[in-house]
Amino acid sequence: MSKSGFIAIVGRPNAGKSTLLNSVLGAKVSIVTPKAQTTRERVLGILTEKQGQIVFIDTPGIHRAKEGGINAFMVNEAREALESPTLVWYLVDPSSAPKHEAAVLELLAPSKAPVILLFTKSDVMMRAPQKAALERFQVDLKQALADKGIPLVESFRISARRNEGLKQLLALSWERMPEGPFYYPDEEQISDRPVRFFVAEKVREQLFLHLGQELPYSCAVEIESFEEPGGDKKLTRIEAVIHVERESQKGMVIGKGGQKIKEIGQAARAEIERFIEGPAFLGLRVKVLKDWTRNAEALKKMGYHLPEKGKNA
Ligand SMILES: Nc1nc2c(ncn2[C@@H]2O[C@H](COP(=O)(O)OP(=O)(O)OP(=O)(O)O)[C@@H](O)[C@H]2O)c(=O)[nH]1
Ligand SMILES: [Mg+2]
Numbered sequence: 476m477s478k479s480g481f482i483a484i485v486g487r488p489n490a491g492k493s494t495l496l497n498s499v500l501g502a503k504v505s506i507v508t509p510k511a512q513t514t515r516e517r518v519l520g521i522l523t524e525k526q527g528q529i530v531f532i533d534t535p536g537i538h539r540a541k542e543g544g545i546n547a548f549m550v551n552e553a554r555e556a557l558e559s560p561t562l563v564w565y566l567v568d569p570s571s572a573p574k575h576e577a578a579v580l581e582l583l584a585p586s587k588a589p590v591i592l593l594f595t596k597s598d599v600m601m602r603a604p605q606k607a608a609l610e611r612f613q614v615d616l617k618q619a620l621a622d623k624g625i626p627l628v629e630s631f632r633i634s635a636r637r638n639e640g641l642k643q644l645l646a647l648s649w650e651r652m653p654e655g656p657f658y659y660p661d662e663e664q665i666s667d668r669p670v671r672f673f674v675a676e677k678v679r680e681q682l683f684l685h686l687g688q689e690l691p692y693s694c695a696v697e698i699e700s701f702e703e704p705g706g707d708k709k710l711t712r713i714e715a716v717i718h719v720e721r722e723s724q725k726g727m728v729i730g731k732g733g734q735k736i737k738e739i740g741q742a743a744r745a746e747i748e749r750f751i752e753g754p755a756f757l758g759l760r761v762k763v764l765k766d767w768t769r770n771a772e773a774l775k776k777m778g779y780h781l782p783e784k785g786k787n788a
Contacts, residue, residue: 478527479655480561488536
């Protein structure tokens with residue numbers, strides 16, 4: 476019999492969730508940037524091995540969000556991922572402030588699924604006082620989990636960047652998987668999302684990497700058309716729109732003489748070509764969708780469905 480189950484990867488923004496998923500799968504399923512709140516929607520990563528299948532759910536970072544906007548949508552994505560996982564990987568960046576974990580603990584509490592608590596980025600050097608602080612952090616978090624009745628399987632440090640601790644993590648996780656079916660019978664499939672989603676994400680990743688502090692959070696990417704090569708057409712032809720919230724942001728994304736958008740387009744196209752394993756044309760336009768991050772209708776248009784009232788963080 477094969478084993479299978481779902482693992483929700485949760486934690487604060489920037490904890491290293493998407494990096495860990497990509498390292499475990501050996502493929503770049505989720506976008507990663509140094510900015511917090513990069514991941515905006517749940518993404519599945521599927522690991523199929525001889526013994527069975529683990530379906531990972533990468534989630535947006537959990538934080539205190541105002542009702543009715545994109546941040547509430549993001550936190551709800553994490554909440555839904557926690558509805559019935561087999562196991563939870565709870566990631567904590569040791570350098571973040573312990574008080575911010577309260578929001579994560581609150582969301583974890585109702586699930587009651589067993590948790591593996593992981594302190595990430597173990598490759599980052601620490602001095603003695605930081606090491607001592609981390610030990611206290613670990614003790615406190617274990618206590619907080621116990622207080623909330625959340626079963627803890629194990630707690631240790633990992634580095635997704637250097638593959639440290641990942642073998643142990645996977646071995647422990649397989650142990651916890653019950654007998655079950657392959658949810659995704661195609662062994663080659665590594666995610667549940669269509670190519671269009673990944674293409675939009677590659678553009679979003681470059682917006683995070685090329686634009687100043689707050690601007691990427693005002694951007695949403697919509698794929699208007701996606702034509703696969705065929706006949707005498709050798710390129711995959713993609714037309715995408717970058718939606719910003721205000722007129723003044725349009726110029727900032729385009730840049731002087733169109734320089735900024737050119738850089739973004741070139742970098743995104745390179746990533747897309749790597750992903751689809753073939754040449755691509757990427758056409759980018761910038762449009763204003765007024766206050767889309769705060770407007771239910773506009774959010775819906777971008778594919779971000781808000782939680783029902785009263786379910787917000
Ligand atoms: N040094 C080091 N940096 C890491 C490691 N894992 C992740 N990072 C960095 O931490 C930053 C955030 O990583 P992400 O994987 O995007 O974090 P996340 O938890 O998915 O963040 P959100 O999607 O914003 O919630 C990036 O700059 C990563 O390169 C690690 O093992 N070591
Ligand atoms: Mg992420």
